[in-house]
Amino acid sequence: MKLNHGLAPAAGQVPVGDGESAWRQGTSQRVLLIRRTVRSGQRIVFPGDLVVLGDVNPGAELIAGGDVLVLGLLRGVAHAGAEGSEEAVVAAFRLRPTQLRIGSLVSRPPDTGPGAPDLPEVARVVDGIIVIEALERSIFRT
Amino acid sequence: MFSWFRRKRADAGFGSREQAKKRLAIVLVHDRAEIAGDLVTLLRERLRGVLEEFVELADELKVEMNTAEGAAILTCAARIKQLRRRSSLEMVG
Amino acid sequence: MGEAIVITSGKGGVGKTTTTANIGTSLAMMGKRVAMIDADIGLRNLDVIMGLENRIVYDIVDVVEGYCQLRQALIKDKRFDNLYLLPAAQTKDKSAVTPKQMRALVEELKNDHEFVIIDCPAGIEQGFRNAIAGADRAVIVCTPEVAAVRDADRIIGLLEAASLRHPQLIVNRVKPSMVRRGDMMQVNDILDILAIDLVGVIPDDEQIIVSSNKGDPAVMIQGSRAGQAYRNIARRLAGENVPFLDLEAPAGFFSRLFKFGGN
Numbered sequence: 247m248k249l250n251h252g253l254a255p256a257a258g259q260v261p262v263g264d265g266e267s268a269w270r271q272g273t274s275q276r277v278l279l280i281r282r283t284v285r286s287g288q289r290i291v292f293p294g295d296l297v298v299l300g301d302v303n304p305g306a307e308l309i310a311g312g313d314v315l316v317l318g319l320l321r322g323v324a325h326a327g328a329e330g331s332e333e334a335v336v337a338a339f340r341l342r343p344t345q346l347r348i349g350s351l352v353s354r355p356p357d358t359g360p361g362a363p364d365l366p367e368v369a370r371v372v373d374g375i376i377v378i379e380a381l382e383r384s385i386f387r388t
Numbered sequence: 389m390f391s392w393f394r395r396k397r398a399d400a401g402f403g404s405r406e407q408a409k410k411r412l413a414i415v416l417v418h419d420r421a422e423i424a425g426d427l428v429t430l431l432r433e434r435l436r437g438v439l440e441e442f443v444e445l446a447d448e449l450k451v452e453m454n455t456a457e458g459a460a461i462l463t464c465a466a467r468i469k470q471l472r473r474r475s476s477l478e479m480v481g
Numbered sequence: 482m483g484e485a486i487v488i489t490s491g492k493g494g495v496g497k498t499t500t501t502a503n504i505g506t507s508l509a510m511m512g513k514r515v516a517m518i519d520a521d522i523g524l525r526n527l528d529v530i531m532g533l534e535n536r537i538v539y540d541i542v543d544v545v546e547g548y549c550q551l552r553q554a555l556i557k558d559k560r561f562d563n564l565y566l567l568p569a570a571q572t573k574d575k576s577a578v579t580p581k582q583m584r585a586l587v588e589e590l591k592n593d594h595e596f597v598i599i600d601c602p603a604g605i606e607q608g609f610r611n612a613i614a615g616a617d618r619a620v621i622v623c624t625p626e627v628a629a630v631r632d633a634d635r636i637i638g639l640l641e642a643a644s645l646r647h648p649q650l651i652v653n654r655v656k657p658s659m660v661r662r663g664d665m666m667q668v669n670d671i672l673d674i675l676a677i678d679l680v681g682v683i684p685d686d687e688q689i690i691v692s693s694n695k696g697d698p699a700v701m702i703q704g705s706r707a708g709q710a711y712r713n714i715a716r717r718l719a720g721e722n723v724p725f726l727d728l729e730a731p732a733g734f735f736s737r738l739f740k741f742g743g744n
Binding site: 403404405406408409411412413415416 | 625626627630631634638660662663664665666667670674
Protein backbone atom coordinates (compact mmCIF):
# COMPACT_ATOMS: atom_id res chain seq x y z
CA MET A 247 0.00 0.00 0.00
CA LYS A 248 1.23 3.43 -0.90
CA LEU A 249 1.93 6.01 1.77
CA ASN A 250 -1.16 8.09 1.88
CA HIS A 251 0.60 11.26 2.90
CA GLY A 252 -1.59 14.32 3.19
CA LEU A 253 -4.13 12.97 0.76
CA ALA A 254 -7.83 12.39 1.09
CA PRO A 255 -8.75 8.85 2.15
CA ALA A 256 -9.86 6.54 -0.59
CA ALA A 257 -13.54 5.69 -0.87
CA GLY A 258 -14.66 3.28 1.81
CA GLN A 259 -12.03 4.31 4.36
CA VAL A 260 -13.16 5.59 7.72
CA PRO A 261 -13.55 9.32 7.46
CA VAL A 262 -11.72 11.32 10.09
CA GLY A 263 -13.20 13.87 12.45
CA ASP A 264 -16.31 15.94 12.14
CA GLY A 265 -18.19 17.37 9.19
CA GLU A 266 -15.52 19.98 8.68
CA SER A 267 -12.94 17.38 7.79
CA ALA A 268 -10.85 18.22 4.87
CA TRP A 269 -11.37 15.21 2.68
CA ARG A 270 -14.98 16.25 2.24
CA GLN A 271 -13.85 19.64 1.13
CA GLY A 272 -11.54 18.00 -1.33
CA THR A 273 -8.41 19.89 -0.28
CA SER A 274 -5.23 17.89 -0.04
CA GLN A 275 -3.59 19.55 2.97
CA ARG A 276 -6.10 18.78 5.69
CA VAL A 277 -5.13 15.29 6.77
CA LEU A 278 -1.72 13.95 7.63
CA LEU A 279 -1.33 10.20 7.78
CA ILE A 280 1.58 8.82 9.78
CA ARG A 281 2.31 5.16 9.12
CA ARG A 282 4.77 4.31 11.88
CA THR A 283 5.26 4.29 15.63
CA VAL A 284 5.67 7.79 17.01
CA ARG A 285 8.35 7.56 19.66
CA SER A 286 9.46 9.51 22.72
CA GLY A 287 10.94 12.86 21.78
CA GLN A 288 9.07 13.01 18.48
CA ARG A 289 6.58 15.80 18.06
CA ILE A 290 4.21 15.98 15.13
CA VAL A 291 2.53 19.29 14.53
CA PHE A 292 -0.04 19.66 11.77
CA PRO A 293 -2.66 22.34 11.18
CA GLY A 294 -5.29 19.85 9.99
CA ASP A 295 -6.31 16.38 11.19
CA LEU A 296 -3.71 13.84 12.25
CA VAL A 297 -4.09 10.12 11.68
CA VAL A 298 -1.54 7.69 13.05
CA LEU A 299 -1.51 4.14 11.78
CA GLY A 300 0.57 2.83 14.64
CA ASP A 301 1.30 3.46 18.30
CA VAL A 302 2.15 6.74 19.99
CA ASN A 303 4.62 6.08 22.79
CA PRO A 304 5.02 7.96 26.09
CA GLY A 305 7.06 11.11 25.57
CA ALA A 306 5.75 11.63 22.04
CA GLU A 307 3.47 14.55 21.21
CA LEU A 308 0.78 14.89 18.58
CA ILE A 309 -0.46 18.42 18.00
CA ALA A 310 -3.24 18.97 15.47
CA GLY A 311 -5.32 21.95 14.54
CA GLY A 312 -8.15 19.47 13.95
CA ASP A 313 -8.79 15.95 15.23
CA VAL A 314 -6.34 13.29 16.30
CA LEU A 315 -7.05 9.67 15.45
CA VAL A 316 -4.68 6.92 16.48
CA LEU A 317 -5.23 3.51 14.96
CA GLY A 318 -3.16 1.92 17.67
CA LEU A 319 -2.15 2.56 21.26
CA LEU A 320 -1.98 6.22 22.30
CA ARG A 321 0.26 6.63 25.35
CA GLY A 322 1.88 10.00 24.68
CA VAL A 323 0.43 13.49 24.74
CA ALA A 324 -2.25 14.42 22.19
CA HIS A 325 -3.51 17.91 21.56
CA ALA A 326 -6.50 18.28 19.25
CA GLY A 327 -7.92 21.66 18.24
CA ALA A 328 -4.57 23.22 19.07
CA GLU A 329 -5.63 26.55 17.63
CA GLY A 330 -8.43 26.78 20.17
CA SER A 331 -11.20 24.60 18.76
CA GLU A 332 -13.07 22.67 21.43
CA GLU A 333 -15.02 20.86 18.72
CA ALA A 334 -12.01 18.69 18.01
CA VAL A 335 -11.72 15.11 19.29
CA VAL A 336 -8.99 12.63 20.12
CA ALA A 337 -9.80 9.04 19.31
CA ALA A 338 -7.67 5.93 19.63
CA PHE A 339 -8.01 2.17 19.39
CA ARG A 340 -6.58 2.16 22.93
CA LEU A 341 -6.62 5.50 24.70
CA ARG A 342 -3.95 5.54 27.45
CA PRO A 343 -2.58 9.08 27.08
CA THR A 344 -0.09 10.70 29.45
CA GLN A 345 -2.15 13.81 28.96
CA LEU A 346 -4.96 14.98 26.70
CA ARG A 347 -5.50 18.50 25.47
CA ILE A 348 -8.43 19.75 23.44
CA GLY A 349 -8.51 23.41 22.55
CA SER A 350 -7.27 25.18 25.67
CA LEU A 351 -8.33 22.39 28.05
CA VAL A 352 -5.86 20.01 29.62
CA SER A 353 -6.64 16.76 31.40
CA ARG A 354 -4.73 13.80 32.68
CA PRO A 355 -5.74 10.35 33.87
CA PRO A 356 -6.45 10.13 37.63
CA ASP A 357 -3.58 8.92 39.83
CA THR A 358 -5.69 6.07 41.18
CA GLY A 359 -8.82 4.29 40.10
CA PRO A 360 -9.75 1.76 37.48
CA GLY A 361 -7.65 1.37 34.38
CA ALA A 362 -8.89 2.16 30.90
CA PRO A 363 -11.06 -0.44 29.17
CA ASP A 364 -9.77 -2.53 26.30
CA LEU A 365 -11.79 -0.90 23.57
CA PRO A 366 -11.58 2.08 21.23
CA GLU A 367 -12.42 5.36 22.90
CA VAL A 368 -12.87 8.98 22.01
CA ALA A 369 -12.20 12.11 24.05
CA ARG A 370 -14.15 15.28 23.43
CA VAL A 371 -15.28 18.39 25.21
CA VAL A 372 -18.72 18.32 26.80
CA ASP A 373 -19.78 21.37 28.82
CA GLY A 374 -16.22 22.61 29.18
CA ILE A 375 -14.85 19.28 30.41
CA ILE A 376 -12.90 16.65 28.51
CA VAL A 377 -14.87 13.40 28.66
CA ILE A 378 -13.87 9.99 27.39
CA GLU A 379 -16.37 7.48 26.08
CA ALA A 380 -16.43 4.36 24.01
CA LEU A 381 -15.94 5.03 20.34
CA GLU A 382 -19.19 4.24 18.60
CA ARG A 383 -20.33 4.53 15.08
CA SER A 384 -22.18 7.72 15.90
CA ILE A 385 -18.97 9.65 16.41
CA PHE A 386 -18.13 9.30 12.75
CA ARG A 387 -21.30 11.10 11.78
CA THR A 388 -21.47 9.19 8.54
CA MET B 389 41.89 -25.68 55.45
CA PHE B 390 39.52 -22.80 54.93
CA SER B 391 42.10 -20.25 55.97
CA TRP B 392 44.57 -21.70 53.48
CA PHE B 393 42.03 -21.46 50.71
CA ARG B 394 41.16 -17.87 51.47
CA ARG B 395 44.82 -16.80 51.61
CA LYS B 396 45.54 -18.48 48.32
CA ARG B 397 42.70 -16.53 46.70
CA ALA B 398 43.93 -13.23 48.06
CA ASP B 399 47.54 -13.90 47.07
CA ALA B 400 46.60 -14.78 43.58
CA GLY B 401 44.71 -11.52 43.24
CA PHE B 402 41.41 -13.17 42.43
CA GLY B 403 39.39 -10.36 43.99
CA SER B 404 38.57 -8.05 41.12
CA ARG B 405 38.66 -5.11 43.51
CA GLU B 406 42.46 -5.00 43.29
CA GLN B 407 42.36 -5.25 39.52
CA ALA B 408 39.88 -2.38 39.38
CA LYS B 409 42.12 -0.22 41.55
CA LYS B 410 45.19 -0.94 39.41
CA ARG B 411 43.41 -0.32 36.13
CA LEU B 412 41.91 2.90 37.43
CA ALA B 413 45.27 4.19 38.58
CA ILE B 414 46.75 3.67 35.12
CA VAL B 415 43.74 5.09 33.26
CA LEU B 416 43.66 8.19 35.44
CA VAL B 417 47.34 8.99 35.03
CA HIS B 418 46.67 8.93 31.31
CA ASP B 419 43.48 11.01 31.51
CA ARG B 420 44.94 13.60 33.80
CA ALA B 421 47.95 13.99 31.51
CA GLU B 422 45.67 14.43 28.50
CA ILE B 423 43.58 17.05 30.21
CA ALA B 424 46.86 18.77 30.97
CA GLY B 425 46.95 19.83 27.29
CA ASP B 426 46.03 23.41 28.16
CA LEU B 427 48.54 23.28 30.93
CA VAL B 428 51.27 22.27 28.48
CA THR B 429 50.48 25.24 26.24
CA LEU B 430 50.68 27.59 29.19
CA LEU B 431 53.82 25.91 30.44
CA ARG B 432 55.47 26.29 27.02
CA GLU B 433 54.83 30.04 27.01
CA ARG B 434 56.14 30.54 30.50
CA LEU B 435 59.21 28.34 29.98
CA ARG B 436 60.10 30.12 26.75
CA GLY B 437 59.89 33.44 28.57
CA VAL B 438 62.28 32.24 31.22
CA LEU B 439 64.69 30.57 28.77
CA GLU B 440 64.88 33.60 26.52
CA GLU B 441 66.27 35.62 29.37
CA PHE B 442 69.34 33.42 29.20
CA VAL B 443 69.55 32.03 25.67
CA GLU B 444 68.40 32.83 22.16
CA LEU B 445 66.24 29.94 20.93
CA ALA B 446 66.88 28.57 17.44
CA ASP B 447 63.28 27.43 16.99
CA GLU B 448 60.07 26.77 18.86
CA LEU B 449 60.41 25.22 22.29
CA LYS B 450 59.11 21.65 22.45
CA VAL B 451 57.15 20.72 25.56
CA GLU B 452 55.46 17.36 25.89
CA MET B 453 53.62 15.53 28.62
CA ASN B 454 53.73 11.74 28.40
CA THR B 455 53.02 8.83 30.63
CA ALA B 456 55.30 5.93 31.29
CA GLU B 457 55.38 3.34 34.07
CA GLY B 458 52.39 4.91 35.75
CA ALA B 459 53.79 8.42 36.05
CA ALA B 460 53.49 11.60 34.01
CA ILE B 461 56.75 12.72 32.41
CA LEU B 462 57.38 16.25 31.21
CA THR B 463 59.85 16.52 28.33
CA CYS B 464 61.27 19.82 27.28
CA ALA B 465 63.57 20.26 24.26
CA ALA B 466 65.15 23.51 23.15
CA ARG B 467 67.59 24.16 20.26
CA ILE B 468 69.73 27.07 21.26
CA LYS B 469 71.11 29.55 18.74
CA GLN B 470 73.41 31.28 21.20
CA LEU B 471 73.81 32.07 24.84
CA ARG B 472 73.10 35.63 25.79
CA ARG B 473 76.14 37.67 26.85
CA ARG B 474 76.34 39.12 30.29
CA SER B 475 75.61 42.67 29.14
CA SER B 476 72.39 41.64 27.36
CA LEU B 477 71.45 39.56 30.40
CA GLU B 478 71.64 42.65 32.52
CA MET B 479 69.52 44.51 30.03
CA VAL B 480 66.82 41.89 30.26
CA GLY B 481 67.06 41.35 34.00
CA MET C 482 18.10 33.19 49.19
CA GLY C 483 18.37 29.49 48.50
CA GLU C 484 21.21 27.28 47.41
CA ALA C 485 21.56 25.49 44.06
CA ILE C 486 23.08 22.00 44.01
CA VAL C 487 23.82 20.19 40.75
CA ILE C 488 23.76 16.38 40.71
CA THR C 489 26.23 15.22 38.10
CA SER C 490 28.37 12.20 37.16
CA GLY C 491 29.79 12.25 33.66
CA LYS C 492 28.84 8.64 33.05
CA GLY C 493 25.23 7.78 32.34
CA GLY C 494 23.22 5.23 34.25
CA VAL C 495 24.84 5.68 37.64
CA GLY C 496 21.70 7.07 39.27
CA LYS C 497 21.76 10.86 38.91
CA THR C 498 18.03 11.22 38.32
CA THR C 499 17.11 8.81 41.11
CA THR C 500 19.49 10.70 43.39
CA THR C 501 17.97 14.06 42.42
CA ALA C 502 14.44 12.79 43.05
CA ASN C 503 15.32 11.26 46.41
CA ILE C 504 17.35 14.20 47.70
CA GLY C 505 14.70 16.67 46.54
CA THR C 506 11.90 14.66 48.14
CA SER C 507 13.90 14.14 51.34
CA LEU C 508 14.57 17.85 51.73
CA ALA C 509 10.87 18.51 51.16
CA MET C 510 10.01 15.91 53.82
CA MET C 511 12.26 17.90 56.16
CA GLY C 512 10.03 20.89 55.48
CA LYS C 513 12.39 22.72 53.11
CA ARG C 514 11.07 24.55 50.08
CA VAL C 515 12.59 22.69 47.14
CA ALA C 516 12.63 23.09 43.36
CA MET C 517 14.09 20.36 41.16
CA ILE C 518 15.22 21.15 37.62
CA ASP C 519 15.49 18.46 34.97
CA ALA C 520 18.34 19.80 32.82
CA ASP C 521 18.40 16.77 30.53
CA ILE C 522 16.70 18.41 27.56
CA GLY C 523 15.55 15.88 25.00
CA LEU C 524 15.73 12.94 27.41
CA ARG C 525 13.64 13.96 30.35
CA ASN C 526 13.20 11.40 33.11
CA LEU C 527 12.86 13.16 36.43
CA ASP C 528 9.11 13.66 35.83
CA VAL C 529 8.66 9.89 35.44
CA ILE C 530 10.73 9.02 38.52
CA MET C 531 8.61 11.52 40.47
CA GLY C 532 5.38 10.22 38.95
CA LEU C 533 4.50 13.67 37.61
CA GLU C 534 4.75 13.04 33.86
CA ASN C 535 1.04 13.53 33.18
CA ARG C 536 1.01 17.00 34.76
CA ILE C 537 3.43 18.63 32.33
CA VAL C 538 2.04 21.39 30.15
CA TYR C 539 5.03 23.73 29.82
CA ASP C 540 8.71 22.96 30.14
CA ILE C 541 12.03 24.68 30.66
CA VAL C 542 12.39 25.57 26.97
CA ASP C 543 8.94 27.21 26.98
CA VAL C 544 10.14 29.34 29.90
CA VAL C 545 13.40 30.50 28.33
CA GLU C 546 11.69 31.15 25.01
CA GLY C 547 9.09 33.27 26.77
CA TYR C 548 6.04 31.13 25.93
CA CYS C 549 5.10 30.98 29.59
CA GLN C 550 6.04 32.24 33.03
CA LEU C 551 8.36 30.21 35.23
CA ARG C 552 5.58 29.62 37.78
CA GLN C 553 3.33 28.21 35.03
CA ALA C 554 5.92 25.60 34.12
CA LEU C 555 6.66 24.61 37.72
CA ILE C 556 4.79 21.43 38.65
CA LYS C 557 3.76 21.02 42.25
CA ASP C 558 4.49 17.58 43.63
CA LYS C 559 1.45 15.40 44.35
CA ARG C 560 2.69 14.50 47.84
CA PHE C 561 4.41 17.63 49.15
CA ASP C 562 3.20 21.20 48.75
CA ASN C 563 6.72 22.56 49.17
CA LEU C 564 8.26 20.49 46.37
CA TYR C 565 8.30 21.60 42.73
CA LEU C 566 9.63 20.28 39.44
CA LEU C 567 10.70 22.26 36.39
CA PRO C 568 10.57 19.63 33.64
CA ALA C 569 12.96 19.37 30.70
CA ALA C 570 11.63 19.56 27.16
CA GLN C 571 11.28 16.19 25.50
CA THR C 572 10.70 17.24 21.91
CA LYS C 573 12.97 20.25 21.57
CA ASP C 574 16.59 20.87 20.77
CA LYS C 575 19.25 20.80 23.47
CA SER C 576 20.78 24.05 22.27
CA ALA C 577 17.48 25.82 23.05
CA VAL C 578 18.87 26.77 26.46
CA THR C 579 22.14 28.63 27.11
CA PRO C 580 24.21 28.68 30.31
CA LYS C 581 23.32 32.35 30.75
CA GLN C 582 19.57 31.64 30.59
CA MET C 583 20.02 28.72 32.96
CA ARG C 584 21.85 30.91 35.46
CA ALA C 585 19.00 33.45 35.39
CA LEU C 586 16.42 30.69 35.87
CA VAL C 587 18.22 29.20 38.86
CA GLU C 588 18.62 32.66 40.42
CA GLU C 589 14.91 33.24 40.08
CA LEU C 590 14.11 29.87 41.67
CA LYS C 591 16.52 30.55 44.53
CA ASN C 592 14.37 33.54 45.55
CA ASP C 593 11.47 31.30 46.51
CA HIS C 594 13.15 28.02 47.35
CA GLU C 595 15.69 27.02 49.98
CA PHE C 596 17.12 24.35 47.71
CA VAL C 597 17.29 24.13 43.93
CA ILE C 598 18.39 20.64 42.89
CA ILE C 599 19.56 20.36 39.28
CA ASP C 600 19.57 16.97 37.53
CA CYS C 601 22.49 17.09 35.09
CA PRO C 602 22.51 15.07 31.85
CA ALA C 603 25.27 12.52 31.22
CA GLY C 604 28.22 13.69 29.20
CA ILE C 605 30.29 16.86 29.22
CA GLU C 606 28.65 18.77 26.36
CA GLN C 607 26.32 21.75 26.43
CA GLY C 608 23.75 20.02 28.63
CA PHE C 609 26.41 19.60 31.28
CA ARG C 610 27.57 23.21 30.94
CA ASN C 611 23.96 24.39 31.27
CA ALA C 612 23.32 22.26 34.32
CA ILE C 613 26.34 23.51 36.24
CA ALA C 614 25.96 27.14 35.14
CA GLY C 615 23.72 28.27 37.98
CA ALA C 616 24.93 25.85 40.65
CA ASP C 617 26.53 26.90 43.92
CA ARG C 618 27.71 23.38 44.79
CA ALA C 619 28.07 20.06 43.04
CA VAL C 620 27.35 16.50 44.11
CA ILE C 621 28.96 13.78 42.03
CA VAL C 622 27.30 10.37 41.78
CA CYS C 623 29.49 7.40 41.02
CA THR C 624 29.23 3.63 41.26
CA PRO C 625 32.10 1.36 42.36
CA GLU C 626 33.14 0.65 38.77
CA VAL C 627 36.26 1.64 36.87
CA ALA C 628 34.39 3.55 34.14
CA ALA C 629 32.23 5.49 36.57
CA VAL C 630 35.15 6.51 38.77
CA ARG C 631 37.16 7.53 35.73
CA ASP C 632 34.34 9.76 34.48
CA ALA C 633 33.84 11.21 37.96
CA ASP C 634 37.50 12.21 37.96
CA ARG C 635 37.06 13.98 34.64
CA ILE C 636 33.99 15.79 35.94
CA ILE C 637 35.80 16.97 39.07
CA GLY C 638 38.41 18.59 36.81
CA LEU C 639 35.74 20.27 34.68
CA LEU C 640 33.88 21.50 37.76
CA GLU C 641 37.08 23.01 39.11
CA ALA C 642 37.67 24.74 35.79
CA ALA C 643 34.16 26.20 36.14
CA SER C 644 35.00 27.40 39.67
CA LEU C 645 32.73 24.83 41.33
CA ARG C 646 35.22 23.74 43.95
CA HIS C 647 34.89 21.09 46.64
CA PRO C 648 32.31 18.82 45.01
CA GLN C 649 30.95 16.08 47.26
CA LEU C 650 30.70 12.40 46.35
CA ILE C 651 27.88 9.89 46.55
CA VAL C 652 28.89 6.28 45.98
CA ASN C 653 25.82 4.51 44.64
CA ARG C 654 24.87 0.83 44.30
CA VAL C 655 27.37 -0.57 46.74
CA LYS C 656 26.94 -4.32 47.26
CA PRO C 657 28.29 -5.21 50.68
CA SER C 658 28.52 -8.92 49.85
CA MET C 659 30.75 -8.20 46.84
CA VAL C 660 32.86 -5.80 48.86
CA ARG C 661 33.32 -8.48 51.54
CA ARG C 662 34.67 -11.03 49.09
CA GLY C 663 36.98 -8.50 47.48
CA ASP C 664 35.12 -8.24 44.20
CA MET C 665 34.03 -4.62 44.48
CA MET C 666 36.00 -1.48 45.16
CA GLN C 667 35.45 -0.10 48.63
CA VAL C 668 34.27 3.42 49.22
CA ASN C 669 37.69 4.24 50.63
CA ASP C 670 39.40 3.03 47.44
CA ILE C 671 37.33 5.51 45.46
CA LEU C 672 37.92 8.33 47.94
CA ASP C 673 41.67 7.68 47.77
CA ILE C 674 41.59 8.11 44.01
CA LEU C 675 39.21 11.04 43.68
CA ALA C 676 40.33 12.87 46.83
CA ILE C 677 37.01 14.63 47.47
CA ASP C 678 34.62 14.63 50.40
CA LEU C 679 32.02 11.88 50.80
CA VAL C 680 28.44 12.91 51.41
CA GLY C 681 26.90 9.45 51.40
CA VAL C 682 26.91 5.81 50.34
CA ILE C 683 23.83 4.16 48.82
CA PRO C 684 23.50 0.39 49.09
CA ASP C 685 22.24 -1.46 46.04
CA ASP C 686 18.53 -1.85 46.70
CA GLU C 687 15.77 -3.50 44.66
CA GLN C 688 13.34 -0.99 46.17
CA ILE C 689 14.81 1.64 43.85
CA ILE C 690 13.40 -0.17 40.83
CA VAL C 691 10.08 -0.76 42.56
CA SER C 692 9.86 2.92 43.47
CA SER C 693 10.73 4.08 39.96
CA ASN C 694 8.05 1.73 38.60
CA LYS C 695 5.54 3.40 40.87
CA GLY C 696 6.79 6.95 40.55
CA ASP C 697 7.32 7.24 44.30
CA PRO C 698 10.86 8.06 45.44
CA ALA C 699 12.46 5.43 47.71
CA VAL C 700 12.84 7.90 50.58
CA MET C 701 9.09 7.56 51.08
CA ILE C 702 9.27 3.78 51.46
CA GLN C 703 9.77 2.59 55.02
CA GLY C 704 12.42 -0.09 55.26
CA SER C 705 14.23 0.81 52.04
CA ARG C 706 17.96 0.90 52.83
CA ALA C 707 18.65 3.14 49.87
CA GLY C 708 15.84 5.43 50.99
CA GLN C 709 17.38 5.67 54.47
CA ALA C 710 20.78 6.48 52.96
CA TYR C 711 19.25 9.22 50.80
CA ARG C 712 17.46 10.72 53.79
CA ASN C 713 20.81 10.88 55.58
CA ILE C 714 22.42 12.55 52.57
CA ALA C 715 19.69 15.18 52.45
CA ARG C 716 20.27 15.98 56.12
CA ARG C 717 24.01 16.27 55.53
CA LEU C 718 23.44 18.57 52.56
CA ALA C 719 21.22 20.70 54.79
CA GLY C 720 24.12 21.04 57.20
CA GLU C 721 23.30 18.38 59.79
CA ASN C 722 25.93 16.07 61.18
CA VAL C 723 24.70 12.51 60.49
CA PRO C 724 26.83 9.41 61.14
CA PHE C 725 27.44 7.16 58.12
CA LEU C 726 25.57 3.87 57.73
CA ASP C 727 27.76 0.84 58.15
CA LEU C 728 27.20 -0.95 54.86
CA GLU C 729 29.37 -3.89 55.82
CA ALA C 730 27.06 -5.02 58.59
CA PRO C 731 24.04 -7.20 57.86
CA ALA C 732 20.78 -5.28 58.21
CA GLY C 733 19.67 -6.79 61.51
CA PHE C 734 23.09 -6.62 63.06
CA PHE C 735 23.47 -2.92 62.45
CA SER C 736 20.17 -1.91 63.96
CA ARG C 737 20.92 -4.00 67.07
CA LEU C 738 24.35 -2.46 67.36
CA PHE C 739 22.82 0.96 67.08
CA LYS C 740 20.39 0.25 69.88
CA PHE C 741 23.10 -0.95 72.24
CA GLY C 742 25.34 1.91 71.25
CA GLY C 743 22.71 4.32 72.48
CA ASN C 744 23.06 3.16 76.11
